[in-house]
Amino acid sequence: MMKNYLLAPGPTPVPERVAAILGMPIPHHRTPGFEKVFSEVRAGLKWVFQTEQEVIMLTCTGTGAMEAAVSNLFKRGQKVITVNTGKFGERWTKVAQSYELAVLEIKLPPGLPFDPAILEEVCAANPDAEAILFQASETSTGSRMPVSDIVGLAKKYKMLSVCDAITALGVFDLPMDAWGIDVLITGSQKAMMIPPGLAFIALSETAWKKTAESDLPKFYFNLAKEKKAHLTNQTAWTPAISLIMGLHESLKMMKEEGLEKLFKRHELLALATRNAVKALGLDVLSAKSPSPAVTAVLVPPSVKEGKKIPKLMRDKYGVTIAGGQDELEGKIFRLSHFGYCSYFDITTGISCLELVLAELGHPVNFGAGVGAVLKTFADDEIKSGGLKI
Amino acid sequence: MMKNYLLAPGPTPVPERVAAILGMPIPHHRTPGFEKVFSEVRAGLKWVFQTEQEVIMLTCTGTGAMEAAVSNLFKRGQKVITVNTGKFGERWTKVAQSYELAVLEIKLPPGLPFDPAILEEVCAANPDAEAILFQASETSTGSRMPVSDIVGLAKKYKMLSVCDAITALGVFDLPMDAWGIDVLITGSQKAMMIPPGLAFIALSETAWKKTAESDLPKFYFNLAKEKKAHLTNQTAWTPAISLIMGLHESLKMMKEEGLEKLFKRHELLALATRNAVKALGLDVLSAKSPSPAVTAVLVPPSVKEGKKIPKLMRDKYGVTIAGGQDELEGKIFRLSHFGYCSYFDITTGISCLELVLAELGHPVNFGAGVGAVLKTFADDEIKSGGLKI
Numbered sequence: 133m134m135k136n137y138l139l140a141p142g143p144t145p146v147p148e149r150v151a152a153i154l155g156m157p158i159p160h161h162r163t164p165g166f167e168k169v170f171s172e173v174r175a176g177l178k179w180v181f182q183t184e185q186e187v188i189m190l191t192c193t194g195t196g197a198m199e200a201a202v203s204n205l206f207k208r209g210q211k212v213i214t215v216n217t218g219k220f221g222e223r224w225t226k227v228a229q230s231y232e233l234a235v236l237e238i239k240l241p242p243g244l245p246f247d248p249a250i251l252e253e254v255c256a257a258n259p260d261a262e263a264i265l266f267q268a269s270e271t272s273t274g275s276r277m278p279v280s281d282i283v284g285l286a287k288k289y290k291m292l293s294v295c296d297a298i299t300a301l302g303v304f305d306l307p308m309d310a311w312g313i314d315v316l317i318t319g320s321q322k323a324m325m326i327p328p329g330l331a332f333i334a335l336s337e338t339a340w341k342k343t344a345e346s347d348l349p350k351f352y353f354n355l356a357k358e359k360k361a362h363l364t365n366q367t368a369w370t371p372a373i374s375l376i377m378g379l380h381e382s383l384k385m386m387k388e389e390g391l392e393k394l395f396k397r398h399e400l401l402a403l404a405t406r407n408a409v410k411a412l413g414l415d416v417l418s419a420k421s422p423s424p425a426v427t428a429v430l431v432p433p434s435v436k437e438g439k440k441i442p443k444l445m446r447d448k449y450g451v452t453i454a455g456g457q458d459e460l461e462g463k464i465f466r467l468s469h470f471g472y473c474s475y476f477d478i479t480t481g482i483s484c485l486e487l488v489l490a491e492l493g494h495p496v497n498f499g500a501g502v503g504a505v506l507k508t509f510a511d512d513e514i515k516s517g518g519l520k521i
Numbered sequence: 522m523m524k525n526y527l528l529a530p531g532p533t534p535v536p537e538r539v540a541a542i543l544g545m546p547i548p549h550h551r552t553p554g555f556e557k558v559f560s561e562v563r564a565g566l567k568w569v570f571q572t573e574q575e576v577i578m579l580t581c582t583g584t585g586a587m588e589a590a591v592s593n594l595f596k597r598g599q600k601v602i603t604v605n606t607g608k609f610g611e612r613w614t615k616v617a618q619s620y621e622l623a624v625l626e627i628k629l630p631p632g633l634p635f636d637p638a639i640l641e642e643v644c645a646a647n648p649d650a651e652a653i654l655f656q657a658s659e660t661s662t663g664s665r666m667p668v669s670d671i672v673g674l675a676k677k678y679k680m681l682s683v684c685d686a687i688t689a690l691g692v693f694d695l696p697m698d699a700w701g702i703d704v705l706i707t708g709s710q711k712a713m714m715i716p717p718g719l720a721f722i723a724l725s726e727t728a729w730k731k732t733a734e735s736d737l738p739k740f741y742f743n744l745a746k747e748k749k750a751h752l753t754n755q756t757a758w759t760p761a762i763s764l765i766m767g768l769h770e771s772l773k774m775m776k777e778e779g780l781e782k783l784f785k786r787h788e789l790l791a792l793a794t795r796n797a798v799k800a801l802g803l804d805v806l807s808a809k810s811p812s813p814a815v816t817a818v819l820v821p822p823s824v825k826e827g828k829k830i831p832k833l834m835r836d837k838y839g840v841t842i843a844g845g846q847d848e849l850e851g852k853i854f855r856l857s858h859f860g861y862c863s864y865f866d867i868t869t870g871i872s873c874l875e876l877v878l879a880e881l882g883h884p885v886n887f888g889a890g891v892g893a894v895l896k897t898f899a900d901d902e903i904k905s906g907g908l909k910i
Contacts, residue, residue, distance in 0.1 A: 140549050143762060154763060155544020158716050160529050160841045191718055192581050195758045196741040203738070230740040321759065327547050329580055329718040329761035349592070349738060351619040352585040369584045370710065372718035372761065373532060374543060452549045 134450040139481045141271050141299050141426040141454055143321035143328055144471030147385060150326060150378045158373045166373065167365035169380050174362060176383030177332060180301065180324075180391070181316055183308040187334040188358045191372040194298040194319035195223065197331035200353035201265075201294050201315050202227050204343045209234060211261045213254055213291070215282070218242050219272035219457050220296060224265040231348050236261060242273040242460060243428070245421035248281040255289040262342075263292035263314075268300030272457050274428030274466060275418035276304070283311050292339055298322055299425040301332075302386065303398050303470045314339040320375055323425075325382040325471045329372045398424040401469035401478055404508035408482045409467075411504035412489060412496060417464050425470040428456075431463055434494040438462035444488045451484040478505050523839040528870045530660050530688050530815040530843055532710040532717055533860030536774060539715060539767045547762045555762070556754035558769050563751060565772030566721060569690065569713075569780070570705055572697040576723040577747045580761040583687040583708035584612065586720035589742035590654075590683050590704050591616050593732045598623060600650045602643055602680070604671070607631050608661035608846050609685060613654040620737050625650060631662040631849060632817070634810035637670040644678040651731075652681035652703075657689030661846050663817030663855055664807035665693070672700050681728055687711055688814040690721075691775065692787050692859045703728040709764055711814075714771040714861045718761045787813040790858035790867055793897035797871045798856075800893035801878060801885060806853050814859045817845075820852055823883040827851035833877045840873040867894050 138145045146154070159166045177187035190197055206212065211234040214224040221239075228235045238254055240246065251264065264286045268279050279295060286293035294315040297306055301316065302323030308316045313336070320330035335343070335355065343356050357368045386394060402424040406416055409429045417428035431438030439462045442455040456464040467481055482501040490496040513519035527534045535543070548555045566576035579586055595601065600623040603613040610628075617624045627643055629635065640653065653675045657668050668684060675682035683704040686695055690705065691712030697705045702725070709719035724732070724744065732745050746757045775783060791813040795805050798818045806817035820827030828851045831844040845853040856870055871890040879885040902908030 136546065136548070138546070138549060142759065143547055143549060146547060146763075151544045151546065153544075155540045155542075157525065157527070157540065158532055158535060159525070160527060160532060161717075162843075163835065163841060192585070192741060193759045193761075196581070199740045202740075227740045231738045319759075321762075327761065327763035328550075328759045329764060349620045351588045351591075351616045352581060352742075370531065370582045370708075370717045372582075372716065372764075373710075374535075374716035374763075375718060375761075446552065452552060454551075 136450040137452065137477070137480055139451060139453045139468050139477060141466060141468040142319065144323070144325060144468065144473065146327060146378070147325055147382065147472045149385070150381045153381050154327070154374050154378045156377070158377065161371060161373050162366070169377060170365040173376055173380050173383060174365070176387065180383070180386060181308050181334045182306070182310065183316070183334050185308070185334050185336065186359050186362050187332050188355055188362060189367065189371060189376065190331045190333065190353060190358070191329065191369065192331050193328050194296070194317065194331050196353060197317045197319070197333045198223060198296055199227050200333060200355060201317060202231055202233070203348045203350040203353060204346055204355045205292065205294070205315070205339060206231070206233055206262060207345060207347050208232070211236065211258060212263045212265055213238065213251070213258065213261045215246065215251065215264065215266035216240070217244070217246055217273065217275060217277070218270040220267050220270055220298070224296065228265065243275065243417040246277050248278055248285060251282060252285055255285055255291065259289060261291055263294050265294045266296070268295050268297040268306055269303065269423040269425050271299045271426055272460065273418050274416070274423045274426045276421050276423040279306060279313070280311050283313050286314070287312060292342065299423065299470070302394065303425045304395050308334060312336065320379065323471050324379060325385070326375050326378040330375045330379065397474070398470050400508070400512050401473060402427060404478050404505040405467050405469050405482070407504040407508050408501040412486065412501045413494070426466050426468045428464045428466045431465065432494055435489065435492045438465065440492055441465045441488055444491065445484050449484045449487065451481060453481065475509055525839040526841065526866070526869055528840060528842045528857050528866060530711070530855060530857040531708065533714060533857065533862065535716060535767070536714055536771065536861045538774070539770045542770050543716070543763055543767045545766070547766065550756070550760060550762050558766060559754040562765055562769050562772060563754070565776065569772070569775060570697050570723045571695070571699065572705070572723050574697070574723045574725065575748050575751050576721050577744055577751060578756065578760060578765065579720045579722065579742060579747070580718065580758065581720050582717050583685070583706065583720050585742060586706045586708070586722045587612060587685055588616050589722060589744060590706060591620055591622070592737045592739040592742060593735055593744045594681065594683070594704070594728060595620070595622055595651060596734060596736050597621065600625065600647060602627065602640070602647065602650045602653045604635065604640065604653065604655035605629070606635055606656070606662065606664060606666070607659040609656050609659055609687070613685065617654065632664065632806040635666050637667055637674060640671060641674055644674055644680065648678060650680055652683050654683045655685070657684050657686040657695055658692065658812040658814050660688045660815055661849065662807050663805070663812045663815045665810050665812040668695060668702070669700050672702055675703070676701060681731065688812070688859070691783065692814045693784050697723060701725065709768065712860050713768060714774070715764050715767040719764045719768065786863070787859050789897070789901050790862060791816060793867050793894040794856050794858050794871070796893040796897050797890040801875065801890045802883070815855050815857045817853045817855045820854065821883055824878065824881045827854065829881055830854045830877055833880065834873050838873045838876065840870060842870065864898055
């Protein structure tokens, strides 16, 4: 018997009380009962997005919402700046190019903290650019981006700030309205704790105005049409009903915890993970700007085949983490710590990592990693008065 | 306590053994375990589509696959013929127009059997058209289209046949390869018996060649990219994992029944429904070309407010059917009889209809409708030797 554990940066584990709802009969979507659920989900999404704007639900995964942002905001041939510090930044470039926009890409090596000064230079040299397309958390490198700085530059240069927050929203604080983020995007299988199949996108007043001018072709991803439908608790097309029913429950769980505690939990789990890998003699890729969602760990020289770390963890012990993608394949592995994730998911992941590192030839003092996790938690509880030793 | 029954043409009811899987923990999609399920689902879809071609799974609803057909097959400014005999035919027109194709629309009043001679005239006058976009079953009018005739005309005039079979595939016989259908589309919440959130599209060799020439913008719906991924049991983007797990089970159910019995069941349930409404003194909208998926019934003159029929059935008795859409609102109501649907779903729907018609002032001889249903089933069983009276 092998128990399975999901510690990848999406899909994240679905809480039992949400899963139970996913196994229930689905209602028809054009009914008052579903509309009531939908209206509560709309309110819940506004709360998580920290916005007064409508949050649009699209039946697709995150990439679909990224495309929706591009195809709904811009006009043929307009110029945009993309920030590429990893695979998902690169995706912004590809999406914008597929609509033949004039794309100025800032491409930086993975793992370095993003310096807004570089972006400012590009903005200053290209005042005609319409928008900056960037990530809040670059999942491929476990890096947190300086969102408020980037949004500030967008405002200064009168550009739209278009933020892919797919592994960021509901993980750390991204107050859309307070910071003036123009477009904010996330997906269902991340901090929202439901299976993949829904994406969410919210637009500022300024961004909504841009959609009215856009002349790029679109049909399924028509944000203005969806907004109009949402205002009557409907969607333009049949939505992923079962996932919306699940979201209704997962939003309740998020509300029960509250945003402040939820963000603190993620910071703490991330810190514990970083402390553990350091205690095991490993280095974090984006050590100077680590994401609270996912920790990318450099494969140590002692391990010859880096790809074996996630493979052994999954195949021998049932613990699914993520490896590196593209040019980072075999060079890093990634431990996720957001969504339905708590203390003993971290000790499980690190326990498994210790066993696997030892098997692959890395010197391991068993318990050193898990000890560092527990010490991090204990320190936090002592600080808040929840633990007295 | 109100028990709820779903008799709408999508979403259709999810079988209990599928629902149970939807409530299970989801696997990560980049794992051998999921890839095994995915490969079996690929084989199952080819079986339902009756094709050797790859069936592409998209995380979206049916409209997304319709858009994918247009954006992946054509080049800027090309001419296409659309067949509009209802709301979903009209959707082909709108999708094609949103990509600025030159659209020749054949628009016909709802409910008439479609005469291929009209299409042939348009084809002959427009030999430069690239494709004919049409439905196999027009859900808004409960009409079955002459698919093989339309495909034959497409072949004759060297055009692609692009068939929205969203409420047809898995309902009645549509042998893709045998008939030479170039593009065949369906959605998850119809005969596939899982919740909405997946759409399926298969292309002939000829259609795949056209995708290589297409220059319309696309990113999320990139069929060539998806095909390449599918061949390694993957998807280009994170898929709706839970729905694919459910589909794995619903395809098993379809295989257990077999396509021949499945098609016969739908024909029988449709016939029973038509016999019942006739026995109650009502008329079927598309009486000369009724769809085996859904029966559209004309609101009788005795009922002043046609919209009240589906409303009362749902709100008072928990039976969700569909009303008419757009200009047919209040003029028809639609009883669905496909997917996870059998004898006593039909008797339930007709029982409820009898009560509601009586309440709304239509003269009802209680049991007349249900009696006609039972007589239809009995006649069928007698014919096959399963019942001796």
